[in-house]
Amino acid sequence: TPQQAIEALERAPRTPEIGFRLVQAYILESAFDPADRTLDTLSQEFPSDWRTHWWRGMRALASGYHPAASREFDVVYGEVPGELAPKLALACALELSGDPQRAGTFYARVARTDPGSAAAAFGLARCRMRTGDRDGAAEALRGVPATSSAHARAQVTLCRVLSTEVSGAPP
Numbered sequence: 001t002p003q004q005a006i007e008a009l010e011r012a013p014r015t016p017e018i019g020f021r022l023v024q025a026y027i028l029e030s031a032f033d034p035a036d037r038t039l040d041t042l043s044q045e046f047p048s049d050w051r052t053h054w055w056r057g058m059r060a061l062a063s064g065y066h067p068a069a070s071r072e073f074d075v076v077y078g079e080v081p082g083e084l085a086p087k088l089a090l091a092c093a094l095e096l097s098g099d100p101q102r103a104g105t106f107y108a109r110v111a112r113t114d115p116g117s118a119a120a121a122f123g124l125a126r127c128r129m130r131t132g133d134r135d136g137a138a139e140a141l142r143g144v145p146a147t148s149s150a151h152a153r154a155q156v157t158l159c160r161v162l163s164t165e166v167s168g169a170p171p
């Protein structure tokens with residue numbers, strides 16, 4: 001459990017990896033104050049470690065501070081621009097912040113790079129529906145490969161997308 005992990009990690013010798021794992025356990029336990037204190041310590045001890053921004057973003061996301069999460073994940077994206085996880089995290093935070101246009105851009109980048117990413121396809125479809133692009137949403141859902149465990153859910157969602165009124169336009 002997160003609490004057991006916290007107890008074990010608090011006894012372990014402090015390394016950056018132990019510190020970040022402890023932050024993760026605190027977040028899972030919704031213990032945000034200890035997570036913040038640990039992140040403050042880590043950022044002082046390791047000021048150039050991008051993982052501090054990652055975990056600040058995760059903490060912000062978990063506690064509903066979506067714009068703050070977007071800012072943190074944007075920093076991570078700048079540090080490791082070729083990685084998919086920061087793009088997906090940034091897309092999620094932007095979507096939750098109410099910016100489907102920009103979120104869709106990042107979901108699309110992930111979906112192009114990894115066509116098997118169901119999370120990117122579903123996120124892209126949601127964003128395109130919010131901007132009134134039914135055809136784009138359908139295209140995103142059709143991109144979930146038949147070999148994916150999310151394929152059936154994508155097909156059901158595709159049916160919903162194709163049968164829903166969008167911006168006054170009938171199905």
